Amino acid sequence: MGDIFLSIRGRVVINVEALNMTESVGNYVKHRRVPVMIKENGGYGVYFVPSISGESIAHGFQDVLARIANSNKLPVCKLCDKGILLKSSNENIFKAAFGIDVPKDDYELEKTIIERCIVEDVGGFLYAHGERNVKRTSNFYVGYMIPVSEAIKNVVIEPQLQTRYALGTPFVSKEEKGQMIYYVELSSAPYVFSFDLDTKYIGKTTFVIDKPRSEVKNRKERIITTLNALQTFLLELMFGAKKSRFLPVVNWESIVIAISDDVWTVPSPFTLNYIEKAQNKKEKINYNTSLYIYDGTKGSFEETVINAIKDAKERVLK
Ligand SMILES: [Zn+2]
Numbered sequence: 001m002g003d004i005f006l007s008i009r010g011r012v013v014i015n016v017e018a019l020n021m022t023e024s025v026g027n028y029v030k031h032r033r034v035p036v037m038i039k040e041n042g043g044y045g046v047y048f049v050p051s052i053s054g055e056s057i058a059h060g061f062q063d064v065l066a067r068i069a070n071s072n073k074l075p076v077c078k079l080c081d082k083g084i085l086l087k088s089s090n091e092n093i094f095k096a097a098f099g100i101d102v103p104k105d106d107y108e109l110e111k112t113i114i115e116r117c118i119v120e121d122v123g124g125f126l127y128a129h130g131e132r133n134v135k136r137t138s139n140f141y142v143g144y145m146i147p148v149s150e151a152i153k154n155v156v157i158e159p160q161l162q163t164r165y166a167l168g169t170p171f172v173s174k175e176e177k178g179q180m181i182y183y184v185e186l187s188s189a190p191y192v193f194s195f196d197l198d199t200k201y202i203g204k205t206t207f208v209i210d211k212p213r214s215e216v217k218n219r220k221e222r223i224i225t226t227l228n229a230l231q232t233f234l235l236e237l238m239f240g241a242k243k244s245r246f247l248p249v250v251n252w253e254s255i256v257i258a259i260s261d262d263v264w265t266v267p268s269p270f271t272l273n274y275i276e277k278a279q280n281k282k283e284k285i286n287y288n289t290s291l292y293i294y295d296g297t298k299g300s301f302e303e304t305v306i307n308a309i310k311d312a313k314e315r316v317l318k
Pocket of ligand 1: 076077078079080081087088097117119120
């Protein structure tokens with residue numbers, strides 16, 4: 001079987017979204033904001049813009065992975081299976097997740113967790129209990145979604161008033177005001193999207209370096225399942241909060257997916273010419289790299305994703 005490096009960059013317009021909220025101040029729920037710098041008047045200007053965190057995207061992906069792995073009879077721990085992604089962060093969590101005692105040896109600890117939970121195998125974990133730290137780096141990488149460069153100066157965040165008053169019913173009197181009105185900040189923006197996946201260490205121990213790597217028996221199935229989860233995650237945009245009442249209006253403008261034999265990333269979609277940059281980069285350097293491109297004119301976003309994942313799976317099975 002072959003290992004692959006898969007890199008995704010895209011631009012997606014998301015209207016009326018409340019996908020990543022931070023704190024609530026009284027009855028006011030705030031959208032996440034980050035500072036972004038752009039060139040301006042011969043220098044740089046800083047703008048505070050709406051964003052969706054990498055943690056939010058990572059949570060969504062791992063949740064899909066848990067579900068798809070479960071239906072394929074691959075191991076998922078009790079907590080990840082319920083979408084509680086505490087991922088072996090201490091002794092009690094480990095015991096609740098796996099129903100066994102924590103192995104004394106660090107190498108055995110990582111091996112046990114990998115064998116028994118694909119979410120922690122693919123998405124990493126950090127066991128920190130007392131003086132003991134055992135860490136596994138995630139095999140996939142995501143970043144903050146921020147508005148594209150051309151939109152930085154024009155995006156806005158707007159609070160929406162929500163009420164649940166029932167005037168005229170006995171439940172609302174002069175003394176009892178019913179439920180407080182509240183505000184939810186909404187935003188609309190063309191966002192950048194980034195996701196990389198390196199299959200090299202999936203199903204293999206990484207933490208203790210002076211022992212030979214231990215490898216699970218079903219590595220191939222695990223990688224194929226991870227790719228299937230990625231396809232569902234992308235096609236259904238399965239991340240973000242508040243979707244029960246703030247289901248956003250989504251339209252993918254473009255996407256580039258690169259499949260390579262070694263680390264090869266698609267340039268940032270922050271600037272409009274990223275597709276051209278990706279093609280130029282591939283001309284100069286590539287590791288058996290194939291590019292799958294949807295530029296908003298021909299083909300479709302879905303077709304591009306499906307073809308890229310198909311190629312990735314074929315390379316893994318080879
Ligand atoms: Zn788990």
